[in-house]
Amino acid sequence: MKPPPFKYIAPRSLDEALAALRECSPDAKVLAGGQSLVPLLNFRLVQPSVLVDLNGVSGLDSITWDPERSELVFGAMVRQADAERSPLVRGACPLFAEALRHVGHRAIRNRGTIGGSLAHADPSAELPLLLALLDGRVRLLSVGRDRWLGARDFFVSYLTTALRPDEILVEARFRVPCATGRTASTGVPRPEAYRWGFMEFSRRAGDFALAAVATVLRIDRAGMIQDAAIAVAGGGPTPVRASRAEQTLVGYPPSTHLFAEAAHLVVAACEVEDDIHASAEYRRELIGVLVERALNQAVAHGSADVCGV
């Protein structure tokens, strides 16, 4: 459990980092919080010849709110614990903070980063799930190239993304649905508020999810669902966005029957396989149960708006 030899580069700026990566790719790996990469190195499951450490690079650790696009904006090196505790995140998107609480344990979140988790692309992890749910996008930089990808294009397969060897994921944006034009500070109840639900099932607190489901609903004054988003972690090689299930919900009032139908459609959208923690059959059942529970939680949340800004 000792890593193989590698060259270690600690750039001070993003330009230096990108230059180092261009010079050394495809044999280089980018080190962020190290919560997945370092164990992989110690098990010698990855053996890069160069490690480019982003921890000394300035300017990648800010959390901001883009009011025009209604987006939460994270620098890639924002620690998960800082995001979890950020008043901005908690206010703008309580769902986001709730989901982060399920990322490993506190000690892991103290080091683990937003960008690192997205780039690692474990399909049972919370941050990829949020990127899929909240129509998020990531900014990928390399020398002479700057591009944005949404979750659907970014996540390719299990632990595989569209990141090229010379690219660095520098920023991630998550769109927080807000009832039209409203701001949170008024404290006025918003009947058309978006509500959220988050349900995760793991064997122990802090483990990777066997399955997790996040949902955002908008229910109008008449009690009809107007908007719905549902995403699943642990439902396949990438996070799953269940659009057919979402469409099924729209135009109807919440009901046990409706949610069961939605759950059925979500499960149908998933491609699950047996693994050491669960059979595909059980995981499908679990996803269905979590969908129903997350939807019910969203309804029960009432004024606990997904958008607090």
Place this chain on the structure above:
Amino acid sequence: MARVTVPPASVRETFVGRSVQRKEDSRFLTGAARYLGDVSLPRMLHVAFVRSPYAHARVRSVSLEAALGLRGVVAAYTGPQIHALARPIRTPFGAASYRETDYPLLAVEKVRFAGEPVAVIVAESRYVAEDGVGLVRVDYEPLDPVVSIDSAIAPSAPLVHAELPGNLYCDERQEYGDVDTAKARAAYVVEGTFRSQRSAAVPLECRGALARYDAGTGRLTLWTSTQLPHVVRYGLAECLGMPEDQIHVLSPDVGGGFGNKASLAPEQVVVSAIARDLQRPIKWIEDRLENFLASSHGQEERIWLRLSADIHGQFLALEADIIVNGGAYSIFPDTPLNELLNCAGCIVGPYKFAHYRYRARAVATTTCPHGPYRGVARPPANFALERLVNILAARMRVDPIDVRRRNLLSAEDFPYRTVTGLERDSGNYREALELAVQRLGYAEFRARQAEWRAQGRYVGVGVACFAEECAVGTVKRQPRKLYSIAGYDGARVRVDPHGRAIVFSSAAGSGQGHETTLAQLAADELGIPLEDITVRSNDTEVAPYGMGSTGSRTAVSSGGAVVLAARKIREQLLLLGAHVLNESRDNVAIRPGSVYSLRDPSRSVSIQRLAWVAHRKEGTIPPGFEPGLEAVAFYDPPAYGVSSNAVHAAIVEVDPRTGRVTLLRYLVVEDTGRMINPTIVEGQVKGGVAQGVGKALFEEVLYDETGQLVNASFMDFLVPTARELCRIEVEHMETPSPLTLGGMKGCAEGGIIGGPAAIGNAIVDALQGRAEVYELPFTPEKVWKLVRRATPDSPVL
């Protein structure tokens, strides 16, 4: 009647029985403890092992050339090369059907489990050694693996060892009484096949060894993280062909053992042999992956059990067919038979069975060798028996508590020796059950349970009763030919000229608090305050010969030796005190800090002064009095041991849609005899309960059908954390054993024993008895499947 506010002097002035703070805590809690990894020697080299990726394969060739060419690699050895330096491990065991086999130090010709060491690289650092491992080329010819118990006994199974036909390490049969005649009276006969998963002890500190050979004296020193320094030395001497006295085995602080450090590891022999060969210190620190793959696993058993009872539920006879998955090699000193025969012996439980027969087999498979894990056989045995008792109760349509009430040993039964030779010396078997029922609020719970069910909540209660046999002496061991295991323990007590005492003990703690409990025992005998007593152990050089710390024995066995040695010093202090006080020996007594005159208690002389005099610093000593204050004593525990007893009770909630089992309450009522330190006893109980919960709900070493261990990390091997547990309620009862010095019994293993059965019974109760659980652990998926299977005609939901 006047209320007694001050305890009597005899209680007030003793250290035994008090929850004094642990003497070792400050260094453990401040990070000042020193473990094997902290020990470094000049010119030290490091090793890394080349381990087999196959469960079963012929080794055609091993090429070390490329590795030897790597800068920083000093040497490398293959199996044949290492066996030119030392012999494979062999373990005798006294059972008629047992066949002895070699446990090679490094594989020769064949590998028999994934993770088995095939070669070893010696280098300037562990990093370089691991780089060297990557350069070793081994040509394997894969053979068919044999992974499970069922596949090992299949007629067509490939043979793991040519010397073991049918893959059987042993096949023992025994009948006590007359089972068939007894069964003829049975009104109820229940049976089931119960499976206990493969467990891993996962001590926080993995194993390791650092060997130094002194060419000048021909002596070998082995620092190693072990529970059994004397046993390791015995085995090492045999493998290395050295006399025992030329080997010194010692441990720095040991970060947990739980049985995982109670065996002689091939790696310990390998580093010793290389240290002697290269004449440089050699260090091996096991990493977590190695610990999972290749240390030892425990408690994998398949138990078929049949229980016959009369119309009143009185037990009549018991029949068992027990198979242990012994893994690839017979481990030293336990062999797979320790687990097996312990199971066959203890499965009679805290009950009376005159009629019992068993068949007991240990099979060889291409998996990591099977070794001791906390509780050895008792958790699987208790799981099978206590689940079956509940199944009987369900058949009889009576409450499971009532069946136990009718059958538990009662006060008038003691002393009782089970047909299998376990000493139930004393205890509170029935009383503990009644106390548990009362503390649980059993009747009220039943009422609430019905309400919860009406609300769609599935909550259940389960209990498990057991007796924990511990501290077995030498007599019972002799027929087993376990020559490496002393069976008794030794202590040396030395009082220095300043009146401070050092206790040297053959115990070998791994975190239990021996530095406190053994000092408490000595303090009461010597009249020396606790802070002036230190305990040294885990070292063959400082301790008298003895066994070490396994099998819940230290309080009884090492404790007994400390008491005996301290009493010798006490007698010397009294003689000397009488001399100084000008009294006769019979007219003086010891009290904390001094020897005093019984005729005039105001006349006394301090222990410090006596120590000063005894060491001939000043004053006179009686004629014939040997200078110094030092004594050695040995204590052999009762031949058939003694038994603690306990009741574990769990209340759980089952989520029928996900199968998740949540612990709501966990209660332990236990009687472990006289407690030296109640807080330490409670710590033992609670730590054990956490492991029992792990065994019931979370932990399982998983091999796939090719013999690959697929969850060899803490990410996938699920040890419960504080978040998965609930508060653990502990009630103590205290029945001193009439057989031991001081009345102590063992308490180290009880905590883990009752969890699987109590939680299993609670799950079945939550599911309204519509499903039975037979297989550990009760994962959410398994429980979910049970719920589904239970539903067709009698839906649980």
